Structures are given as structure tokens and as C-alpha cells.
Amino acid sequence: MSIADDSQRKTKAGGKLPLGLRLKAWWDGYDLEVHRRLAAGDPTPGHEVRYERERLAWETPRIDLAQQLWGEGFNSPGEADQTRALIKPVGLNESMSVLEIGSGLGGSARLIAQEFGSWVTALEPNPGLAQAAAALSEKAGLARKAAVTACDIENLEVKRAGYDCILVRQALFGVENKLGALSAIAEGLKAKGQLIITDFVKGETAGPIYERWRNAEATAAQPWRAEDYSETLKELGLDLRVAADVTAQYREALVEGWSGFMADVGKQQLDAEQGQIVKEEAELWTLRKAALDAGELKLYRFHALSTRANKLLSDW
Structure with missing residues (x-):
């Protein structure tokens, strides 16, 4: 079953596609809109306590x-x-x-x-x-x-x-x-x-x-x-x-970098901002690759x- 077929099946079942899968589908040529991974009110996966240090100004x-x-x-x-x-x-x-x-x-x-x-x-x-x-x-x-x-x-x-x-x-x-x-x-x-x-x-x-x-x-x-x-x-x-x-x-090298990233993106916990940045960068690099x-x-x-x-x- 293709990603597009699997997407349709999950949508009809009322399920919500993870952001990683949406990005992977988009990279493979399917125009899926990027949404927040967890909507307001969705349960948080797991109950582990995570500590994240304060990000520096340049760490965007x-x-x-x-x-x-x-x-x-x-x-x-x-x-x-x-x-x-x-x-x-x-x-x-x-x-x-x-x-x-x-x-x-x-x-x-x-x-x-x-x-x-x-x-x-x-x-x-x-x-x-x-x-x-x-x-x-x-x-x-x-x-x-x-x-x-x-x-x-x-x-x-x-x-x-x-x-x-x-x-x-x-x-x-x-x-x-x-x-x-x-x-x-x-x-x-x-x-x-x-x-x-x-x-x-x-x-x-x-x-x-x-x-x-x-x-x-x-x-x-x-x-x-x-x-x-x-x-x-x-x-x-x-x-x-x-x-x-x-x-x-x-x-x-361009294809190798993006292919490796997209192979693992489904495992990442991306919020809406991160997902949008991935999509914007992927669009730019896809255009560059097409021109090349x-x-x-x-x-x-x-x-x-x-x-x-x-x-x-x-x-x-």
C-alpha cells in the first residue's frame, strides 16, 4: 500500500496523521498539509519527565x-x-x-x-x-x-x-x-x-x-x-x-542528506514551528534540485x- 493509500485509510477512520508521516508523504510527492503533531487536548505520549536546557539565541x-x-x-x-x-x-x-x-x-x-x-x-x-x-x-x-x-x-x-x-x-x-x-x-x-x-x-x-x-x-x-x-x-x-x-x-550529497533525514523524521517529536520550517526548507531544496x-x-x-x-x- 502506498503512503497516499494509507493516508486515505487513516483519514477515513478518523485518525490523525503524525506530523512525521505527513512530511514523509510530502517529500515523496503527496501534497499533505502540515499540522501540529499534538492538537490541544490530545494526550501526551508517555509520562516520562524530560529536562531541556535553555536554548541559546542562535540555536534556532x-x-x-x-x-x-x-x-x-x-x-x-x-x-x-x-x-x-x-x-x-x-x-x-x-x-x-x-x-x-x-x-x-x-x-x-x-x-x-x-x-x-x-x-x-x-x-x-x-x-x-x-x-x-x-x-x-x-x-x-x-x-x-x-x-x-x-x-x-x-x-x-x-x-x-x-x-x-x-x-x-x-x-x-x-x-x-x-x-x-x-x-x-x-x-x-x-x-x-x-x-x-x-x-x-x-x-x-x-x-x-x-x-x-x-x-x-x-x-x-x-x-x-x-x-x-x-x-x-x-x-x-x-x-x-x-x-x-x-x-x-x-x-x-543533497539527495543523500534529505533522504536520510526523511527516513527518520517520523521518529521525531516535531512541533508546528519545526514542522513548518522543515517543509519550507524542503521546498527550497526541492526547487534547487529541480533546477540542477x-x-x-x-x-x-x-x-x-x-x-x-x-x-x-x-x-x-
Whole structure:
């Protein structure tokens, strides 16, 4: 019996579908309305006494959901494995400095600090995520070595020649002033510094699914095409070594995260607010997946090197 058939049977019997089952049905393609798990007056399951500590300001249901989907301290698909793969060619060590832009919950910044020993400065445009990331870095004892602060991505300021490696993670697709941001980033590289960018780009055709995704992202800015990034990085004097479509890997991690969550969601005690947030996030990620599947949206990786030479004393 399908979920839809089972739903009809229980509804006719006068039963109330648990919120977890409603969400699972919705994920599988059935449009079921999300209701409160326990209506007023419903008996509480069990009589055990539970103690819940006071939640901190940054511990929101949406941040909790992100970590359930993508892992503790992360907020995007496959972020930990992707970070290791992106950073491996750089050859980081304890003497090198890293700037991460679009650091989210700071999981990648802490991973780099812990596994490579490098000092990481992390910038996140979303103030709520930045606050949560800073708290998680402090909790991990990495408040200084993986520091996370909020930034104004439209008016980005980067320390000139300050970093051996700059990592930019899905941070520019919704930015109006992409050229200004990339110029500041290029100036932030040390001599022989390396720049790694992953970002959403327009596919060959941008149809209705793409427009629905853009509306859901609530951004007025248009993502660039992959060619726009390649040309701009070269115009900024960088040596572009890699421009690769990594959509398939990203999509695989996206599906894996959501499928794992939906397989267990029926076991969770979700209230109405949590259920609504799950549904909103699932709708956004479903649109993103649809745009990726249609080829109207892609994720690209760019790896470029600074061509700036070290200045000798005789040059001054």
C-alpha cells in the first residue's frame, strides 16, 4: 500500500496523521498539509519527565535542521568532504593563513584549522549564521584559530595580500557587485596565493524552474554563467587552472542528506514551528534540485593562482 493509500485509510477512520508521516508523504510527492503533531487536548505520549536546557539565541530550529541534514557545524550538502577535496591541492600547513567567505556555520573553517593547522578567518554574510558559527568555534576551543564574523558581501573588504588561500563557498551568486567582491578577493591573495570558488551558475538555458528557484532564494541578483567567472578571474590577473562542473557531486550529497533525514523524521517529536520550517526548507531544496536536474542551474568549481610576485627590498 502506498503512503497516499494509507493516508486515505487513516483519514477515513478518523485518525490523525503524525506530523512525521505527513512530511514523509510530502517529500515523496503527496501534497499533505502540515499540522501540529499534538492538537490541544490530545494526550501526551508517555509520562516520562524530560529536562531541556535553555536554548541559546542562535540555536534556532532552522540551524538545528541544517545540522541534522549536513552534519554538526555544517549547513550545505557534503561540506566536510568537499572542503577536504578543495583544500588538498593547496598544501596547507601551520604557517599558512586562510580566508573563507560564505563560511555558514563555520564547519569548514574549524575543519581546516584542526586538520591542517592553518589559521582561518571566516566571513559570513548572514548575521544569524555568523553568530551561531562564532559560538560553535568558541565551543570547540577555536575562537581565535577559526574566527567567524559577519560581513557585508556587497561591500567586501579584504586585507590586501593577507592570505595564502581564499575559499569562497556559494557566496556570490546572489551578490549584485560580483566584480567588486572578486576584485577585493584577488587583492587579498599573497604572492602565489590560491583562490578556490564554488558557486551556482546559470545553465545553458534558464527557464521557469530557474526563475522559481531565484524567487525562492529571494535574490534580485542574477547568477553569472561559468564563462563570466572564467573571463573575470583572468581579467583580474589570476592564473585560472580549473573551471569544472561539480553539479553531480553536489546533487548526490543533497539527495543523500534529505533522504536520510526523511527516513527518520517520523521518529521525531516535531512541533508546528519545526514542522513548518522543515517543509519550507524542503521546498527550497526541492526547487534547487529541480533546477540542477533540468540543467538550468549548475554548481562550478574554479581554482586560480595569484600571479603577484614577491617584492624584493631592491624594488622599493
